Amino acid sequence: MKIEKMLLFLLLVFLPAVPIETEVVRNWSDCPGFFVNQKPPEISNILVGGNILNQTRYKFICQTFGNMTRFLTLYDTKNKIPVFSAYRFTGAQPGRPTGDIWKIEPQLQKSDTPKNQATNSDYSNDQGYQRGHLYPNSHAPDWDAKLSTFTLTNAVPQVGTFNGGKWAQVEKRTKCYMENNCINASGKIEAFVVTGAEPGNERLNNKINITSKMWSAFCCHNSREGVWYSKAYWGDNVPNSNWRESSYKEMKTKFGIKIFPVNFCFSSSSCLDWREIGGRTHVLVSAEFTHESSRWIHKFKGFCHVGLCWFWKVTAQKLDPLEGESSVRGADYISSLKRQTHELLLGHSRLKT
Template sequence: MMFLPLGCFLPRTAFLLLLLFFFSSFRPTQTEVVRSISDCADFLLNQSPPQIPNILEDGKILDQNRYKPICQTYRNTRTFLTLYDTKERIPVFSAIRVGQDQKAGRIPKKWMIEPQLEDESPNKNMKRDNKKQGAYKHQASNFDYKGSAIYDRGHLCPRSYGSTPTAKTSTFTLTNIVPQVKSFNGGSWEKMEKCVKCFMEKFCRNSNGVTEGFVVTGAQPGDKYLNNRVNIPSLMWSAFCCYSDDQKAWLASAHWGENVPDEPKDKYLPTKSLNDLNEDLGTPTFSVFPGKECPLGTTVSKFYPKLDKSCKCPPPTFKHRQTK
């Protein structure tokens, strides 16, 4: 038997590997529907997912056909986690680890969808939603929001919480969006987002002196639908927790509000404790941050005098993020 030298195959093999590397390096946007929350747990404090009765308990998704965990990824970089409700076509929650902001400029806004939710395609690429009419079976489309005079495309994980341009751009997926009343989205809710971001930048530094905070934001389904397809949440909530090396303590607070027009127009969402959030959502078994680190009965309001009485501390370079 005649054996060819291994060197005969090297040029072709090397060429094929080079082509594979070249094309894989230029996949524009990826998102990945994973099997378990644990497959994308780096955005959760201690990698522990929220405890949401009848949906997510002890780290297990109870109805895996309906609720899909998504590792939101852009340019081969995982940026945040979403648990998506394919029946109501809105996210249950999005979770992100907030770091030092690079203060990037304005990000081009392109709304995207998750093709894996439709056909379980092995292709992980998130793609731009180009539907001018029609609908997706398991998720919202940009068409669902077109022409609405009442509702915005409301981010759960806002662009401003992304620490890099890549992370900011990745938030513009419709799997991170809910129908949110415009004055609520651009009013008290946006003020809250800026307040939390400002607080984390000033007080949330880990033992290595690095900015680090964990935020989970969710929506409670309501009984109305946008375009007869996409559930309109009755309430939206957000909670954060971080370690403050300056205070030598863990800090946490929560905010929430009904998805209705802001009245009065200068309304602010009050800062509440994690226990307050659990009770308001109607169940003591609900827990955003399972574990013992995050204080349940106290808030960070005592730090606000160092910022402003109403926590008016918006990042200077960010404007309202809504697009049509």
Template structure:
């Protein structure tokens, strides 16, 4: 992960069960076609997957410009082998308080996970990477309900420490990530580290670790701010995820 001039900052996902929302995926062959969602238009480095802005295996990993009503809202790098996203990234401009809940109608990417793959999965939620609660408009919030933005997450982790972390970061973005023009502006990247052999319904990789990072320039602090969080995707983890800096996240992910 590359964020420049950053400092360590101390301190939803939701279940999908209601209406069907017409969310689209637009698969692109070049990261440059969706780079507005990355800080300085520079995507993260994922060794062996995404390096120097190039997707090393485009047959397996697909870059998706998540789109709702013909408006691009965030970007996802999707692993068609594990059937989970590698990461989702977005530029935050402002954050609404309301959350629209639904199930994405999104079966358009070849070899992606489908709704049937998530049936009979007691103990697991369909966990968002880019959460609906971070969306600045109803379209942005609705667009997160896509299966290409979803990973199997243990319900205790998803509804516990991971949810608390998302709420905390949302508060930080609202309070501190105010740019020189007086507007909320920040960049977030949320990812999943696949497990070696843990498979849901013999189809979908259950990530061993989920991670989240954000960066923004704070006019009031007159400096760049950033932090990272991660946790094991298990039912018996800590109550709260410790706030870390980006270098610690890089070491953990082997970046």
């Protein structure tokens, strides 16, 4: 017990602060509110049934700023990178903090060469890597929450062109999607997000594990439509890499992760992609949902012009069922998707005029 307490103390000593009052906790339940139905991810050989299998190597960190817990991180002290960060998305404030904000609090830093986590000096040599957020400041609801994301326990070495390019697109895409689709019973924006990193085989400055892949997923309920929305993405941490939208079955197979261990997060998801052609707002709608124990993808095309929208079905593809998926009424879901798309496109058209 004394050894375990000492290890926790050492990790606390070497945590960054800006000034972030981080707290290492034994159980995720000591830092509640960041998982759907209070159920953390299942990660093979790391986190099973809500329990860390190797308590010495992996630590839960309550990321706190301004006397408020902002998000939760599962941290790997051996690789010196987070396994994942989990947070509630409730809308985002524009802007980004500037200046030297990736600091380690001097009174907590007892050594120039901390052993349990990364430091700013580890990123000082220009090797094309940046401090890439897991919980991005662009998803934070206020300025204090933005500042709280600039802790090195929430960052991994990301290739600069990937961090500021394709992965930034994922962050923007999910932000836009959640703002328009994730509305709770109180009429407020609310989504549960988990973003993680897959360790690689190389180290930055012979210290920090260089992430091989990034992954992210969210789940939320749209009380206006009475459906659950969910999406998952991943990408290789290499130059000129692109992101991929993924199913939960693929995420479990590829990464050994069950991000949301609940049935309803498999229910449905949809995607809108619009472009301007000849003065008209054209849209491609891709809707994925579960119906009669099978997954389907329905695609529509359409356009809006002078306040009116038209849609027609392009394809309907039946996919393999996913274990634990629940059913939704396909016709009702497509109908609600059309209404929602119509509203979004009308709003988009009005912004242009």
